[in-house]
Amino acid sequence: MSAIPAARSRRFSLGSVSLTVAAITVFIFLYIPLAIIVLYSFSGEVVNVWPIGSYTTRWYGEMWNDSQIREGILLSFRIGLIAASIAIVLGTLTAIAVDRFDFPGKSLLRFCVVLPITLPGIVTGVAMLSFFSIMGMQLSNRTIIIGHVTFCITLILNNVVARLSQIPRSLDEASADLGATPWRTFWRVTFPPILPAILSGGILAFTLSFDEIVVTLFLKGRDATLPLVIWARLRRGFSPEINAAATMIIAVSFVAVLLANRVSKWAGSS
Amino acid sequence: MASRVYRTSAPGRARSRWVALAGLLTVPVGWMVLFYLIPIGILLVHAYWSVKYPEIDHTLTLKNFRTILTIDLYPRVFLRTVIMAAGVTLADIALAFPLAFWLAKRVRRNRDLLLFLVIFPLWSSYWIRIFAWKTLLGTNGILNSFLQWTGILHQPLSFFLYSKWAIFIALTHVWLPFMILPLFTVLDRIPDSLLEASSDLGAGWFATFRTVILPLCKPGLLAGGLATFRLTMGDYIAPTLLGGPGDQMIGKIVADQFGVADNWPLGAALIVPVLIKISLLLWASNEAGATERTAV
Numbered sequence: 417m418s419a420i421p422a423a424r425s426r427r428f429s430l431g432s433v434s435l436t437v438a439a440i441t442v443f444i445f446l447y448i449p450l451a452i453i454v455l456y457s458f459s460g461e462v463v464n465v466w467p468i469g470s471y472t473t474r475w476y477g478e479m480w481n482d483s484q485i486r487e488g489i490l491l492s493f494r495i496g497l498i499a500a501s502i503a504i505v506l507g508t509l510t511a512i513a514v515d516r517f518d519f520p521g522k523s524l525l526r527f528c529v530v531l532p533i534t535l536p537g538i539v540t541g542v543a544m545l546s547f548f549s550i551m552g553m554q555l556s557n558r559t560i561i562i563g564h565v566t567f568c569i570t571l572i573l574n575n576v577v578a579r580l581s582q583i584p585r586s587l588d589e590a591s592a593d594l595g596a597t598p599w600r601t602f603w604r605v606t607f608p609p610i611l612p613a614i615l616s617g618g619i620l621a622f623t624l625s626f627d628e629i630v631v632t633l634f635l636k637g638r639d640a641t642l643p644l645v646i647w648a649r650l651r652r653g654f655s656p657e658i659n660a661a662a663t664m665i666i667a668v669s670f671v672a673v674l675l676a677n678r679v680s681k682w683a684g685s686s
Numbered sequence: 687m688a689s690r691v692y693r694t695s696a697p698g699r700a701r702s703r704w705v706a707l708a709g710l711l712t713v714p715v716g717w718m719v720l721f722y723l724i725p726i727g728i729l730l731v732h733a734y735w736s737v738k739y740p741e742i743d744h745t746l747t748l749k750n751f752r753t754i755l756t757i758d759l760y761p762r763v764f765l766r767t768v769i770m771a772a773g774v775t776l777a778d779i780a781l782a783f784p785l786a787f788w789l790a791k792r793v794r795r796n797r798d799l800l801l802f803l804v805i806f807p808l809w810s811s812y813w814i815r816i817f818a819w820k821t822l823l824g825t826n827g828i829l830n831s832f833l834q835w836t837g838i839l840h841q842p843l844s845f846f847l848y849s850k851w852a853i854f855i856a857l858t859h860v861w862l863p864f865m866i867l868p869l870f871t872v873l874d875r876i877p878d879s880l881l882e883a884s885s886d887l888g889a890g891w892f893a894t895f896r897t898v899i900l901p902l903c904k905p906g907l908l909a910g911g912l913a914t915f916r917l918t919m920g921d922y923i924a925p926t927l928l929g930g931p932g933d934q935m936i937g938k939i940v941a942d943q944f945g946v947a948d949n950w951p952l953g954a955a956l957i958v959p960v961l962i963k964i965s966l967l968l969w970a971s972n973e974a975g976a977t978e979r980t981a982v
Contacts, residue, residue, distance in 0.1 A: 445859065446807055507714075509714050513710040517706075528718055534968070535961070536919065546725065566718070630923065643813070647813075650817060673805070673809045
């Protein structure tokens, strides 16, 4: 109890004030680039300069009328949804095997699944590129999806394993003792509580896929995802609708992360 | 205990467990082997092939590794990348520490919100944030026009952009959350009473930091440091957008071999030292007891 006055007096000390100032400064550093992108997407200037003379939503209109960007957005959504769905199935299957079974090579399996996000994206990209080329597979949206699924599996796996480890195995046993088949036990006992973990993992997987560029650059076919469209324009020089498109990517990931956060909270309370 | 799930005879029980396991793992393991492990293997084999334009010569050779060691550009780029990775890691530790400590030990209200604000940049597109630094640091960019607007500068400075400092600042920024989160996790676990005991026993804040906080932070520092180091080692976006011709990093050079330079075997060989370096770090930090990476 004597800790309380000590903590209270510490709050006003010089060290404590400078710690708070330092922490807030780091927070600002963390958000300046994001703020700049969002702010300048409403700037009336054609180049990014300070001060901003006038504000406009013109770039969003131009972005929407730009068929290349529009198709890029649709393609990114499609690839993100397909990649996340496949990753959900593969990741959940692996998670159940890892949590509910003992088998040789289990830690090796977990290590291999984490590798695609442990090693630099460029390694995944060029490795798959050389594989597809030797197999004679045309690069297309399908190869992009395969690349994205491979680094998304681990997100689902980690999320679902964390949740599964909180559910006592005795529930499965009770279900079996009461005569349920393993199949029925899975759908009625195991699946409902892990569903939020699967969903939040899936949303995060979608987020990763939606703005991914390094692996995509190596595996792209003829169509361009939204990041590829922006990237190509960036390399040619700056044009103001890029800020609007980038803001859209930031907004999509913000909504997705918020959603994933809510969904996993919902898991914690149930 | 779990084997009681199946109420059949012992051999049948064991068999049905293997059937279930095979059903669960065949597709995921097949996917990982076919689309990840075999590709990595093929990439490594490429390192021992060579190019006879426009074809790849499949006879095994050490030519690429000789090229890497004899052309002095490559060791220099590799060294520059490692120095950059070390610098970014140290800068991130210095920046993450006050924020993580403040979040773990000082913040009482709105903690979830503040944690969310740290986590969000981790999932927001890292290459867009690198591009943001380009608009910030350019000759006609926001920083220069801001400094001229305030009257600090009369002419724009051009050394901000297209330099290793631009890469350094941007990479320090984008990987910062990877350092904050594991550091927060370990700091949060240190009981307040331990810090109070240390100060009651007469230790100043520096002594408390050095003898109590720092040793207990080691797993978080290792996990965060490993993340920032390997992410910097492999990055390709920052040197492409922000670097000048003299600031190339290994990721950019590898990408060029698979793109414009069209020398896949050399590119594959250039990846080998990166893989060795990262594997050694993984192994070392595992030995030293790094914590698992923290997700959302």
